[in-house]
Amino acid sequence: MSTQATPQTQKASSSWDFTTIKKMRWFFIALIVIAGVINYLDRSTLSIGNSTIAEELSLTTVQMGLLLSAFSWPYALANLPAGYLIDKFGVKKMFLVAAVGWSIVAVGTAFANTFLALYIARVLLGIAESPFFAAGLKASQMWFSKRERSLPVSIVNTGSQIGNALAPPLLTFLLLGFGWRWMFAIVGVAGLIIAAVWWFSYRDPKPEEDALIHNEIGDDLVTESANETEKASWFSLLATPNTWFMIIGAFGIFYTVWVYLTWLPRYLEESRGFSLSTTGWVAALPFMCGIAGVLLGGVVSKKFIDGGMKAITARKIPIVGGAILAAIAVAPVAYIENTTLNILLLCIGYFAAQIPIACIWTLASDIAEPHQVASLGAIQNFGGFLGAAVAPIATGYILEVTGTFNWVFILAGLLLLIGAFSYGVLVKDRREASLQVTA
Incomplete structure (x- = not known):
């Protein structure tokens, strides 16, 4: 005698399945966060070892500026095909390729003995790390509905901030205890471990899980056309005004972030007189504040959406507000003689500059087709x-010409305001009303 499932048993099964999905998807987010921490430790190694490496290899300030930007140029360019490759080949494969690639490069950097060798290593690191955040965004899109997505995207972005906060004390400890070469090698091995865990644990949601993810919470999802030929091409994004305004806005905000990431330790040593060991701890303070900034941006955005605000508007408010606050704090930093107040402004500036970050990524998922x-x-x-590529080079040249950080921070503040204007005024929801999705 066959037994048919009743609506009650189906509902119970659905509830159990969705509970399992919740546990699974947060495990994946945690894994991406850990990878983000290691990812940013890799990026920070050169800035932490800035003075030590420059002295050992007899590098000038301009050469260090070029090295500190060598990661960002190829990273920026490689992002263009990286996003397409993730959409085409999937998160699991591309994330694995990225993690293994950046880890091998990090280990290889330990053997560099010349400016050219270091430069090539940083270029390769930039290429290898380019799929990371787009992969995190894609995973969040698949495992979370639009209504929920700002929180996991914010949490994914905290990985970078945790890495930034850990980098000064942890990498300084490795630098002082084992030397800069072992510092690179140890971080690289950690990346290989997380790559192995990812490969054996991550998977995309099954069709029935996808339905539960969106239907369980009443997600008003725009579905893709069944006719694959009707999908807009990758190049169509370049014909959209929003794409270019988002590029300009991101340039302005990321520029300032990378002034911190690449030159803050040296600023604290040379302009504020901190020792190398003390710099490791003081430099961590702004980055610790950055963790709170990223999370605040996601929480505020979600609160606005829960209150009925349109998704795009809810993302833009933290982006614009954070960028303006950061500009106000950063611009006068070098003119403040009181060390305590100086560090406080640095902390406020980085905290505020991180408020837009998660919202910037989530905004892309709100504007783009699935x-x-x-x-x-x-x-x-x-x-x-x-912006990240220009920041260290421009800073190096400003220091070479003026000998001070004054114009470094003024320029950062101006670019933050340009970023705020681009996102706040120029980026708009240009889709037809019938295709709008409120998250």
């Missing part, structure tokens, strides 16, 4: 890392 989410996110990240 099959173009990683692509638009990566193109936007390309713009951001053009």
Whole structure:
């Protein structure tokens, strides 16, 4: 005698399945966060070893500026195909390729003995790390509904901030205890471990799980056309005004972030007189504040959405507000003689500059069609890392010409305001009303 499932048993099964999905997807987010921590430790190794490496290899300030930007140029350019490749080949494969690639490069950097060798290693690191955030965004898109997505995207972005906060004390400890070469090698091995865990644990949601993810919480999802030929191409994004305004906005915000990431330790040593060991702890303070900034941006955005605000508007408010506050704090930093107040402004500036970060990524998922989410996110990240590439070079030249950090922070403040204007005024929801989705 066959037994048919009743609505009650189906509902119970659905509830159990969704509980399992919740546990699984948060495990994946945790894994991406840990990978993000290691990812940013890799990026920070050169800035932490800045003075030590420059002295050992007899590098000038301009050469160090070029090295500190060598990661960002290829990273920015590689973001363009990275997003497309993630949309085409999937998160699991591309994330694995990225993690293994950046880890091998990090270990290899330990053997560099010349400016050219270091430069090539940083270029390869930038290429290898380019799929990371777009992959995190794509995974969040698949495992979370639009209504929920700002929180996991914010949490994914805290990985970078945790890495930034850990980098000064942890990498300084490794630098002082084992030397700069072992510092690179140890971080690289950690990346290989997380890559192995990812490969054996991550998977995309099954069709029935996908339905539960969106239907369980009443997600008003725009579905992709069944006719694959009707999908907009990757190049169509470049014909959209929003894409270019997002590139400009990301450039302005990321520029300032990378002034911190690449030159803050040296600023604290040379302009504020901190020792190398003390700099490791003091430099961690702004980055610790950055963790709170990223989470605040996601929480505020979600609160606005829960209150009925349109998704795009809810993302733009933290982006614009954070960028303006950061500009106000950063611009006068070098003119403040009181060390305590100086560090406080540095902390406020970085905290505020991180408020937009998660919202920037989530904004890409709100504006793009489902099959173009990683692509638009990566193109936007390309713009951001053009700013990241310019920041260390411009800082190196400003220091070479003026001998002070005054114009370094003034320029950072101006670019933050340009970023706020681009996102706040120029980026708009240009889709037809019938295709709008309120998250």
